[in-house]
Amino acid sequence: MTLISTRALTKRFGKVTAVEDLTVDVAPGVVGLVGANGAGKSTLLKMLLGLVQPTSGSAQLLDLDVATQGTDIRERVGYMPEHDCLPPDVSATEFVVHMARMSGLPTTAARERSADILRHVGLYEERYRPMGGYSTGMRQRVKLAQALVHDPDLVMLDEPTNGLDPAGRDDMLGLIRRIGAEFGISVLVTSHLLGELERVCESVVVIDGGRLLRHSSTVEMTTETTALLVEVDGEVAPLAALLGQHGVPTRSQGRQLEMQLDDDALYDLVRDGVAGLGLGLVRIERRRHRMSELFSTGGGGRADGS
Numbered sequence: 001m002t003l004i005s006t007r008a009l010t011k012r013f014g015k016v017t018a019v020e021d022l023t024v025d026v027a028p029g030v031v032g033l034v035g036a037n038g039a040g041k042s043t044l045l046k047m048l049l050g051l052v053q054p055t056s057g058s059a060q061l062l063d064l065d066v067a068t069q070g071t072d073i074r075e076r077v078g079y080m081p082e083h084d085c086l087p088p089d090v091s092a093t094e095f096v097v098h099m100a101r102m103s104g105l106p107t108t109a110a111r112e113r114s115a116d117i118l119r120h121v122g123l124y125e126e127r128y129r130p131m132g133g134y135s136t137g138m139r140q141r142v143k144l145a146q147a148l149v150h151d152p153d154l155v156m157l158d159e160p161t162n163g164l165d166p167a168g169r170d171d172m173l174g175l176i177r178r179i180g181a182e183f184g185i186s187v188l189v190t191s192h193l194l195g196e197l198e199r200v201c202e203s204v205v206v207i208d209g210g211r212l213l214r215h216s217s218t219v220e221m222t223t224e225t226t227a228l229l230v231e232v233d234g235e236v237a238p239l240a241a242l243l244g245q246h247g248v249p250t251r252s253q254g255r256q257l258e259m260q261l262d263d264d265a266l267y268d269l270v271r272d273g274v275a276g277l278g279l280g281l282v283r284i285e286r287r288r289h290r291m292s293e294l295f296s297t298g299g300g301g302r303a304d305g306s
């Protein structure tokens with residue numbers, strides 16, 4: 001079974017392209033989806049859930065078609081939304097039992113299962129209190145519990161560590177790792193921080209501006225790789241587009257482009273591209289670093305050295 005399979009998946013909202021020409025195949029397991037704010041993560045999740053229709057292209061989740069089998073998908077998937085969605089005057093127990101019953105469990109089973117799940121996510125006596133008085137960490141746990149209560153094959157967690165302090169983040173990441181290991185459920189978790197996903201995910205999909213930047217196992221991600229840094233004396237966007245057409249993802253910063261160097265033929269491609277676009281080549285150099293540094297978001301200034 002493939003967990004996620006997309007082909008040229010694209011979503012536009014008017015002039016904004018949230019997801020662009022995304023083609024990726026992801027195996028089951030704990031999978032990270034990384035991108036800066038606005039990179040298109042939430043839109044991708046909603047398309048995979050069958051809640052938002054793609055503008056073009058296709059996608060399958062758990063081998064089900066998102067365009068036509070959204071209901072089947074949502075029966076087998078749990079979803080933890082990014083934003084707060086908990087009624088303040090209801091207790092965690094009442095809420096999770098309600099969500100379990102909504103997904104079709106009979107009353108007794110819903111109660112038992114809710115108690116188990118709430119304990120599993122680390123909510124004990126406080127689960128009987130109204131959620132309005134909960135900390136962010138407690139609310140995130142309730143959101144996680146409601147995503148798991150109907151025993152899905154996959155849970156999608158949208159920015160589950162958002163708003164948590166470092167200790168809260170560690171707890172949440174530990175929980176995510178345990179969901180994968182102990183329940184045997186696949187997890188798709190989003191974050192704008194690659195570093196924290198590396199710790200819990202078996203593979204990571206990186207998107208930038210709605211486009212696929214990289215999909216690889218976290219083992220590969222943390223190995224040293226060679227990158228090529230190219231600086232030109234004009235606009236880098238046409239060069240990035242040209243390299244993209246040749247299957248080379250890039251990351252731009254000002255007049256610089258960074259890309260992974262797997263093959264020395266890339267030098268020729270860059271030189272020909274720069275010349276063809278009438279640009280001047282200011283600098284082309286190779287450097288070694290970890291994938292996670294190459295794709296760390298919002299780094300700023302790093303490329304200015306030397």
Ligand SMILES: Nc1ncnc2c1ncn2[C@@H]1O[C@H](COP(=O)(O)OP(=O)(O)OP(=O)(O)O)[C@@H](O)[C@H]1O
Nearest residue numbers: 013016017018035036037038039040041042043044
């Ligand atoms: N319903 C919508 N209507 C118009 N534009 C939208 C809509 N939903 C998303 N967008 C735009 O699409 C782009 C991608 O948004 P998306 O929420 O998918 O990103 P994200 O990576 O999840 O970011 P964040 O972590 O900030 O939620 C953004 O530019 C956003 O403004």
